[in-house]
Amino acid sequence: xxxxxxxxxxxxxxxxxxxxxxxxxxxxxxxxxxxxxxxxxxxxxxxxxxxxxxxxxxxxxxxxxxxxxxxxxxxxxxxxxxxxxxxxxxxxxxxxxxxxxxxxxxxxxxxxxxxxxxxxxxxxxxxxxxxxxxxxxxxxxxxxxxxxxxxxxxxxxxxxxxxxxxxxxxxxxxxxxxxxxxxxxxxxxxxxxxxxxxxxxxxxxxxxxxxxxxxxxxxxxxxxxxxxxxxxxxxxxxxxxxxxxxxxxxxxxxxxxxxxxxxxxxxxxxxxxxxxxxxxxxxxxxxxxxxxxxxxxxxxxxxxxxxxxxxxxxxxxxxxxxxxxxxxxxxxxxxxxx
Numbered sequence: 573x574x575x576x577x578x579x580x581x582x583x584x585x586x587x588x589x590x591x592x593x594x595x596x597x598x599x600x601x602x603x604x605x606x607x608x609x610x611x612x613x614x615x616x617x618x619x620x621x622x623x624x625x626x627x628x629x630x631x632x633x634x635x636x637x638x639x640x641x642x643x644x645x646x647x648x649x650x651x652x653x654x655x656x657x658x659x660x661x662x663x664x665x666x667x668x669x670x671x672x673x674x675x676x677x678x679x680x681x682x683x684x685x686x687x688x689x690x691x692x693x694x695x696x697x698x699x700x701x702x703x704x705x706x707x708x709x710x711x712x713x714x715x716x717x718x719x720x721x722x723x724x725x726x727x728x729x730x731x732x733x734x735x736x737x738x739x740x741x742x743x744x745x746x747x748x749x750x751x752x753x754x755x756x757x758x759x760x761x762x763x764x765x766x767x768x769x770x771x772x773x774x775x776x777x778x779x780x781x782x783x784x785x786x787x788x789x790x791x792x793x794x795x796x797x798x799x800x801x802x803x804x805x806x807x808x809x810x811x812x813x814x815x816x817x818x819x820x821x822x823x824x825x826x827x828x829x830x831x832x833x834x835x836x837x838x839x840x841x842x843x844x845x846x847x848x849x850x851x852x853x854x855x856x857x858x859x860x861x862x863x864x865x866x867x868x869x870x871x872x873x874x875x876x877x878x879x880x881x882x883x884x885x886x887x888x889x890x891x892x893x894x895x896x897x898x899x900x901x902x903x904x905x906x907x908x909x910x
Contacts (some may be wrong), residue, residue, distance in 0.1 A: 577808050580636075580643055581908045587629075587636055594629055648812040656817065656871065662769045663831070666693040668761065669744035671735035673728060674752040675702040678711055680883050685715040687758035688750070694761070696742050699752075700731040729857035732826075733843055736835060748829045754883035755788065756827045763875055764829045772834035772870035775820075775862065776827035776877035785880040797900045798822045804907050805859060809866050818872050823859050823903065827877055838868050855899060856906050863910060 670688045674681055685697050699712040703725040712719045720734055732749060739747045746765055750756045760776065767774040778784060779795055790798070802820035810816050841864060846857075865872055 576639075576643060576646075578908045580640060581804070583636055583639075587632055590629060591633070594625060644810070644812050647810045650809070650811040651817040652811065652813060655869075658770060660770055663745055666746050666765065667742075667744045668694045668746045668748060668765070668829075669696040669698060669739040669742050670694055670748045670750060670761075671698045671700065671732070671739055672717075672750055672752050673700045673702060673731035673735060674704065674708050674712070675725070675731075676704045676706045676708060677752040678704075678707040680752055680754050681708050681711050682715055684752050684754065685712065685717050688748075688761075689716075691758045691761050693746075693765075694748075694758075696739070696744060698735050698738050700735040700738075702726070702728075702731050728855060729846055732857055732861075733839075733846055736839060737843070740832065740836060740839065745832045746829055747832065747835055748827075750827050755880050757878050757880065760827065760877040761829065763877060764827075767873050767875060768829060768831050770871070771873045773828060773830040773865055773872045775822075775872060775874050776825045777822040777874045778825050778877065778879035779822050780876040783876055783878045785878075788879055788881050790879070794824075798824050801859065801900065801903050801907065804904065805862060808863075808907065818862075818866060818874070820862065820874055822874070823862070825877075826858060828861075834865075834870050838864055838870070841868070856903065859903060859907060860910070863907070 668691070672684060672688070677684075681699065685699070688694055688697055697715075697717040698720065699708075699717045700720045701709050701712070701722060703722045709719055709721055718738065720738060722731070722734070736747060736749065746768060748761055748764070755778075756776070764774040764776065778788075778790060779799065784790070799821055801823040805823060806816040806818055806820050809818060842861070845860070845864070862872065
């Protein structure tokens with residue numbers, strides 16, 4: 573079904589572009605030649621009906637809809653085993669390790685560590701320093717965090733994987749992944765962790781307006797881009813009975829918690845895939861994390877969290893439209909082909 577989905581997604585994009593171009597050209601031609609068309613007694617509707625191109629476009633659209641219907645029907649019973657429905661596995665005594673990738677965050681790291689250390693059941697803070705040239709490492713050590721110092725800047729994904737792997741060396745039964753930029757709040761752990769009694773991983777969503785601080789880095793372009801990409805993943809794992817085995821609205825949220833046994837189930841695959849250069853700079857890691865979790869049978873839920881303005885300069889610069897468009901196109905291709 574992966575190739576079938578890729579065919580549907582790519583053909584949809586092609587047909588969508590063709591439809592938009594034809595509609596724009598038709599309306600433009602009718603507007604510019606409107607007087608002549610009126611004199612000839614031809615309105616916009618008649619112009620469209622008499623066009624041979626529109627007939628082929630409509631035929632192509634209906635053929636695509638036919639293939640889409642086949643895809644939906646084939647997915648009627650996707651992931652409908654009893655194990656994919658409600659079941660409880662309560663974590664009796666939570667021991668939480670928090671993994672925080674960091675790069676030149678000397679202005680934030682002390683407050684971030686203090687925030688997460690103050691949360692209930694948090695026993696370990698793991699700072700993965702991506703070869704900073706400021707005082708991030710020394711401050712993190714002073715605050716009592718476990719610090720992984722990288723000899724070379726290998727990107728965000730590498731830092732996440734090193735931290736997640738390190739968390740399994742502790743006795744934590746819940747692992748939290750977050751960031752060091754001040755956008756996420758430690759108290760949201762209490763929103764995410766309770767879902768692990770019924771699920772394997774709980775992921776944050778930053779798109780709820782009343783839970784976001786005005787002026788945060790997710791502008792309109794980023795918000796709708798994240799939503800579109802999230803739904804692209806949801807459709808990829810579509811189930812006709814439940815609109816998909818997951819419900820995503822935000823593909824780029826780092827903040828998440830995962831059960832220890834669930835992380836153990838996927839960590840080696842994640843490291844092996846990364847070593848095969850599945851992502852050269854690391855920013856495809858988050859949708860990849862979601863997708864491999866689904867493919868390995870994890871039960872995943874998305875939870876609204878608070879989202880604040882970033883403290884300091886954004887490392888990814890996805891808030892810039894040029895960068896955002898490039899990342900968006902890479903995400904689309906990655907989701908379709910993977």
